[in-house]
Amino acid sequence: GAGVSQSPSNKVTEKGKDVELRCDPISGHTALYWYRQSLGQGLEFLIYFQGNSAPDKSGLPSDRFSAERTGGSVSTLTIQRTQQEDSAVYLCASSFGLYNEQFFGPGTRLTVL
């Protein structure tokens, strides 16, 4: 049974470039979440998807951030025109239903130079 996987594990980019981060949830999990974790900090909720419902985007920090989930499985988090303050670890999690325990991927460490 594979867990949540994320790619790339590390991404270094230049300020102003766009980046895409990928998340493969656990098979059969209907809910998928994105979080951001700055160095030594807690988890900052960004967005979640549940089934075919419209995603809850209430945590996205700016309109440079967007996410999509294709076919109810894989999700991509896109950050446009990256800024240095976007540097963080981006964590993805999935759960079987919205109100159940979440299982996390290993994260993508993004560094914006």
Added chain:
Amino acid sequence: GQQLNQSPQSMFIQEGEDVSMNCTSSSIFNTWLWYKQDPGEGPVLLIALYKAGELTSNGRLTAQFGITRKDSFLNISASIPSDVGIYFCAGLSSGNTPLVFGKGTRLSVIA
């Protein structure tokens, strides 16, 4: 919105000592979860609590769901170096929001 107050923020203990950390909230939760995050990894679920008053153990870890449903604690007995990491509490309510996370307790174990 809902918030969880997790304490302490950090702790330094000697190997072999017991550890206790807790989370409180002004809101009621139906489920409490405890996660551990190792450096460079994603959080891993340690214990899940589903009923008020429930006391659950997982090896040297013990967690309780408070009677008021507004708090939970996690105890680690006889700490070892691999217990080092950040411990997060998280709560689920019957509202429209998913998990709410505490800010974490950073545990350091001195051998």
